[in-house]
Amino acid sequence: MQRARCYLLGERAVVLELEPPVSLESQQRIWGLNQRLQSDAGVLEVIPGMNNITLILRDPQQNALDAIERLQRWWEESEAQLPASRLVEIPVIYGGEYGPDLAVVAEHAGLTPAQVVELHSSCDYVVFFVGFQPGFPYLGGLDPRLHIPRRAEPRVTVPAGSVGIGGSQTGVYPLASPGGWQLLGQTRTALFDPLKQPPTLLRPGDSVRFVPQQEGVC
Numbered sequence: 001m002q003r004a005r006c007y008l009l010g011e012r013a014v015v016l017e018l019e020p021p022v023s024l025e026s027q028q029r030i031w032g033l034n035q036r037l038q039s040d041a042g043v044l045e046v047i048p049g050m051n052n053i054t055l056i057l058r059d060p061q062q063n064a065l066d067a068i069e070r071l072q073r074w075w076e077e078s079e080a081q082l083p084a085s086r087l088v089e090i091p092v093i094y095g096g097e098y099g100p101d102l103a104v105v106a107e108h109a110g111l112t113p114a115q116v117v118e119l120h121s122s123c124d125y126v127v128f129f130v131g132f133q134p135g136f137p138y139l140g141g142l143d144p145r146l147h148i149p150r151r152a153e154p155r156v157t158v159p160a161g162s163v164g165i166g167g168s169q170t171g172v173y174p175l176a177s178p179g180g181w182q183l184l185g186q187t188r189t190a191l192f193d194p195l196k197q198p199p200t201l202l203r204p205g206d207s208v209r210f211v212p213q214q215e216g217v218c
Contacts, residue, residue: 002026004075006068012044012060014067016075018051022168024140025080026051027128031204032081033074042067048204050129050138083205087124090172091213092163094120094185098215101151101182105165108148119143120184121210125170127202135174135192135200139208142170154180161187163210174200185210 002018009015016033018026027050034048037055042063045056055071057063094117095102106113125139132138147168155178158164162173164181173179174191191201202208 004072006072008064008068009054012056014055014057014064014071016053016071020051022051022128022140024126024128027126027140027204028080028082029075029078031083033078035081036074036078048129049131083203085205085207087207087209088202089209089211090163090187090189091211092121092185092187093213093215096215098186099163099184101164102184105146105148105182105184109145111145116146116184117212119146120165120170121212124207124209127204127206127208128169129204130200130202133173133175133177133192134194135202137171137191137202137206137208139170140168142168144168146170148182150180151182154178158183159186161189161191163187 004016004018006014006016030048030053033053034046037043037046042058043055044058047054055067057067095113102113102116106116109116123141125141127137128140129138130136142165146165148165150166157176158173158179160173160176162183163185164171164183166181172187172191193199
């Protein structure tokens with residue numbers, strides 16, 4: 001079992017943080033702990049993250065130290081939760097103006113751009129959690145040959161729908177924003193729509209498959 005530490009964050013929050021590495025098994029246990037904590041009367045909000053979970057307490061002055069002790073104990077007792085999973089296919093236009101870092105990733109991996117596209121689109125990824133932006137999926141399962149550090153200088157603006165790699169993960173920017181991930185391509189699939197219910201396309205536990213498309217098809 002991965003070691004975990006609990007600590008106070010600000011005046012109202014308690015965090016349980018796991019040691020690296022990130023794994024699907026640990027994320028499944030975090031999902032299970034999240035489900036258990038939803039019914040805790042002392043907890044105002046539960047925020048599952050990547051290798052961590054944060055509790056916002058209703059009465060932090062009375063409950064903070066007790067929450068740390070209980071959270072540590074509950075983690076040790078926690079079991080994996082396997083949520084209902086859907087396979088969501090996301091069409092992507094790779095390279096060119098849509099994927100300005102494709103050649104950089106290829107050079108880093110010692111591959112051709114076509115081989116990078118083939119590797120990136122050849123497996124099903126798992127949504128570990130959704131964060132950073134509304135609907136932004138952090139996807140596990142990236143081929144180790146494609147692991148690459150984030151850009152030394154983040155871009156001021158990354159277009160909505162950009163598909164990128166950050167370290168050992170891949171993901172999609174639902175909205176235009178600054179960002180430092182290496183961009184491989186772009187999709188026109190909306191990952192966040194505030195007028196829909198739920199507004200996010202993906203949820204933790206879903207599987208995602210990227211499908212290469214030609215320009216004008218995606």
